[in-house]
Structure formats: C-alpha cells, structure tokens
Amino acid sequence: MTPVEYLAAALVIGGTFFGLVATVGLLRLPDLYSRLHAASKSDTLGSVLAIAGTATVLGVTTESMKMVFLLLFLFLTSPTAAHAIARAGRAQDVEPVGENAAWDEDEGGETQ
Amino acid sequence: MSDRDPPSAADHTDRDDAAPTDGRLTRPAEDRPPYVESTIIMTTVRVIAPFVLTLGVFVMFHGASSAGGGFQGGVIAATTVVMLGFAFGIEPIAAHLRNEHLAGLVLAGLGTFLLVGFGGYLVGDTFLQVSAYETLFHHGSKYSIELVEVGIGMVVAGVITGLFFLLGTGVDTAREATEPGEEDG
Numbered sequence: 001m002t003p004v005e006y007l008a009a010a011l012v013i014g015g016t017f018f019g020l021v022a023t024v025g026l027l028r029l030p031d032l033y034s035r036l037h038a039a040s041k042s043d044t045l046g047s048v049l050a051i052a053g054t055a056t057v058l059g060v061t062t063e064s065m066k067m068v069f070l071l072l073f074l075f076l077t078s079p080t081a082a083h084a085i086a087r088a089g090r091a092q093d094v095e096p097v098g099e100n101a102a103w104d105e106d107e108g109g110e111t112q
Numbered sequence: 113m114s115d116r117d118p119p120s121a122a123d124h125t126d127r128d129d130a131a132p133t134d135g136r137l138t139r140p141a142e143d144r145p146p147y148v149e150s151t152i153i154m155t156t157v158r159v160i161a162p163f164v165l166t167l168g169v170f171v172m173f174h175g176a177s178s179a180g181g182g183f184q185g186g187v188i189a190a191t192t193v194v195m196l197g198f199a200f201g202i203e204p205i206a207a208h209l210r211n212e213h214l215a216g217l218v219l220a221g222l223g224t225f226l227l228v229g230f231g232g233y234l235v236g237d238t239f240l241q242v243s244a245y246e247t248l249f250h251h252g253s254k255y256s257i258e259l260v261e262v263g264i265g266m267v268v269a270g271v272i273t274g275l276f277f278l279l280g281t282g283v284d285t286a287r288e289a290t291e292p293g294e295e296d297g
Contacts, residue, residue, distance in 0.1 A: 062178040063178055073160065073164065076160055077160065080152060080157075084153050084198060
C-alpha cells in the first residue's frame with residue numbers, strides 16, 4: 001500500500017467511526033433534540049471523512065472533483081437540515097426529555 | 113385555467129369540510145401550523161441552490177464518461193426544488209411549477225429518449241444503435257448517449273419534483289389532478 005492509500009484508509013476508518021458514534025447516539029439518546037445533536041454533528045463528519053478518503057484514493061479526476069463538491073454541499077446542508085428539524089420540532093412543541101428539561105416561557109416557539 | 117391558480121383559503125376550507133380525513137397522508141392546509149421563515153435556512157438555500165442545480169446538470173452530462181448519469185443527476189437537480197420548497201414554503205413553489213410543466217418536462221425527456229432510440233432505425237438498423245450516429249457527425253455515439261442521459265435526467269427530475277409536491281401539498285395537488293378527469297367523465 002502506498003502512503004496515499006494509508007491516508008485514504010485512515011480517513012474512511014475515521015468516517016466509519018463517526019458514523020458509528022452517530023448511530024449509537026441516535027439509538028440511545030432519549031429525545032428529538034439530543035438525538036439530533038448526536039446525529040447531525042457526527043454524521044456530517046463521518047460522511048465527509050469517508051468521502052474525503054474516497055476522493056484521496058481517486059486522485060485528481062472528474063470523480064474526485066464531484067466528491068469535493070459533494071463534501072462542500074454536505075458541510076453546508078447538513079447543519080442547515082439539523083437546524084430545520086430542530087426548529088420544526090420546537091414549532092410543533094416537541095418536549096425535551098430529562099431532568100430540568102423545560103422551555104423558557106418567554107421564548108416563543110416560532111422565532112429564532 | 114389561470115382563474116384557478118390562486119385558490120382562496122375559504123375555498124379550501126369548504127372542500128375539506130366536505131371530505132374529511134379518509135386515510136390520506138398529509139393534513140389539510142388549515143390544520144398545518146403556519147409556515148414561518150427562517151433566515152438561516154433561506155440564506156443557505158439561496159447560496160447553494162444554483163450550485164446544486166449546476167452539479168446536477170454536470171453529473172447528468174458526464175454520466176457516459178465518468179461516474180454519474182441521468183438518474184443521479186436528475187435527482188440532484190430535483191433536490192434544488194425540494195430545498196426551495198423547504199426554505200420558502202411548498203405551496204408557493206408548487207404554484208410556480210404546476211403539474212402541466214412537470215408533465216411537459218417528463219414527456220420531453222421521454223421524447224428525447226425515443227428520438228435517439230428510433231433514430232437508430234434511420235441511421236443504423238436497430239433500436240438505440242448509437243454507434244451508427246458516428247456516420248452522421250464526429251463523436252456521434254458519445255453525444256447520443258449523453259442525449260439519452262439528459263432525457264433520463266429530465267424524466268427523473270420531473271417525477272421526483274412531482275412526488276415531492278404530492279407529499280408536501282398532498283390534498284391540494286391530488287384534488288387538482290383528479291379534477292379534470294372527473295370533468296371529462
């Protein structure tokens with residue numbers, strides 16, 4: 001294996017690890033918001049690392065260029081999607097679960 | 113036709129009262145919470161949408177020579193409409209892109225595919241024989257395959273957008289689609 005392939009393998013393995021973390025968080029955390037917290041961040045990083053690893057092993061080609069574009073779009077859209085889901089949950093009055101978990105009464109559900 | 117374009121809220125209420133929930137997927141428009149704009153989502157979509165559409169067309173056109181193709185590119189192009197729907201509300205976007213336009217897009221894609229397909233009979237001897245196009249112009253087979261990919265992409269983009277509108281505005285779009293059929297008998 002060449003050094004580039006080692007780097008690609010490390011990136012893909014790192015991506016898989018963060019994907020696993022996101023899955024565990026999604027299954028084990030109690031409510032919408034904490035699951036979103038686990039899934040959005042780890043899953044973004046996981047897929048971005050995996051795509052970066054694939055792009056690394058392909059070198060400078062049309063395919064790797066498409067992957068770089070995908071990577072940029074994922075970095076922008078994934079947090080926005082998480083924001084949209086959390087916002088929709090707040091607008092629908094989805095309650096958080098846990099000790100001391102409550103909404104601020106003076107904070108409106110539909111703003112932010 | 114254009115008289116029916118902006119359906120009033122009162123109109124909706126009357127019809128939905130007449131036909132209560134009968135196993136449909138979405139809630140009627142007045143039961144849904146009012147749509148509230150979000151600066152973050154709108155800004156992201158404004159910045160990203162043109163690039164995503166370009167990427168979709170790029171993937172569509174480069175489907176023959178590298179990874180990608182009509183199906184993938186069509187889905188990415190349709191994602192643009194889905195994002196606009198999430199950011200600016202599905203109903204206003206659906207009002208701009210009416211069912212007739214989407215059907216036109218799908219039919220144009222199908223027509224493109226059939227044109228290239230049956231053109232094979234004219235220049236060669238079988239359906240979709242793209243290698244025969246080489247006799248007509250340089251790189252004939254490559255460009256005819258690209259044309260097929262674009263046709264597939266148009267069909268996929270149109271169908272995905274239509275399905276998204278059907279899910280998002282559910283009741284309204286379904287009612288609009290059934291109306292002309294009932295009038296025709």
